[in-house]
Amino acid sequence: MSSLPRRAGLVVAVVAAAIALSLPAPRATAVVPEPTVRDGGQQSGAREGGHRTRARELARQLREREQSLMALNRRADARERALVGRKAVLATYGYTGDPDEVRAVLPLASYRVSAGFGLTGPLWEAEHGGQDFGASAGEQIVAVAAGEVTDVAFSGPYGLRTIVTLPDGTEIWYCHQTDASVYAGQYVDVADPVGTVGSTGNSTGPHLHLEVRPAGGAPVDPMDWLIAEGLTP
Numbered sequence: 629m630s631s632l633p634r635r636a637g638l639v640v641a642v643v644a645a646a647i648a649l650s651l652p653a654p655r656a657t658a659v660v661p662e663p664t665v666r667d668g669g670q671q672s673g674a675r676e677g678g679h680r681t682r683a684r685e686l687a688r689q690l691r692e693r694e695q696s697l698m699a700l701n702r703r704a705d706a707r708e709r710a711l712v713g714r715k716a717v718l719a720t721y722g723y724t725g726d727p728d729e730v731r732a733v734l735p736l737a738s739y740r741v742s743a744g745f746g747l748t749g750p751l752w753e754a755e756h757g758g759q760d761f762g763a764s765a766g767e768q769i770v771a772v773a774a775g776e777v778t779d780v781a782f783s784g785p786y787g788l789r790t791i792v793t794l795p796d797g798t799e800i801w802y803c804h805q806t807d808a809s810v811y812a813g814q815y816v817d818v819a820d821p822v823g824t825v826g827s828t829g830n831s832t833g834p835h836l837h838l839e840v841r842p843a844g845g846a847p848v849d850p851m852d853w854l855i856a857e858g859l860t861p
């Protein structure tokens with residue numbers, strides 16, 4: 629019996645605390661004189677409603693901005709990843725500068741410099757019109773410069789040959805390929821796959837025979853052309 633009043637007192641105290649917590653805090657605005665307006669009660673209610681609408685609108689705008697910021701970040705990340713990937717690809721083909729400035733790359737990631745331009749001998753009917761790059765059969769050949777694929781065909785001693793014509797009219801010939809991965813009429817960017825190294829046509833082993841023919845005319849030394857483009861073949 630003696631513990632009941634104490635327990636009841638505790639309950640009263642808890643209830644009193646709960647009521648005190650649930651009471652609205654004194655409003656700071658209460659000390660600010662309200663402007664004298666007719667029908668003040670309705671005006672005040674309308675203003676509070678307006679504040680709530682405005683707060684909701686601001687919250688919505690904030691969410692929208694956060695979402696668009698996140699989208700921008702995602703796009704920037706994707707662009708950064710693409711740029712890093714592009715840089716790595718170009719570096720594989722001998723170009724280490726700004727990807728946005730690239731004009732030319734080497735045709736193969738790894739090769740042995742073989743027969744040079746202008747050689748004469750029993751292997752060639754006339755002067756050797758290109759530069760040979762010894763490489764493993766199946767090695768990826770990439771476009772040394774951007775242009776339009778103007779021919780993909782077997783062409784006698786050149787074997788499977790892809791011709792890419794550059795915007796200035798220079799023809800780049802990729803010869804002796806096993807496979808071509810492009811078709812005539814297609815545009816290729818610099819370092820895009822063209823085909824794979826093979827030994828088709830007049831060839832004694834897998835290699836790329838590269839020719840550079842300004843304006844589609846007589847061939848020039850591909851090494852000179854690559855060096856003029858800032859590369860070190």
Ligand SMILES: [Zn+2]
Pocket residue numbers: 743756758759760836837838
């Ligand atoms: Zn050759």
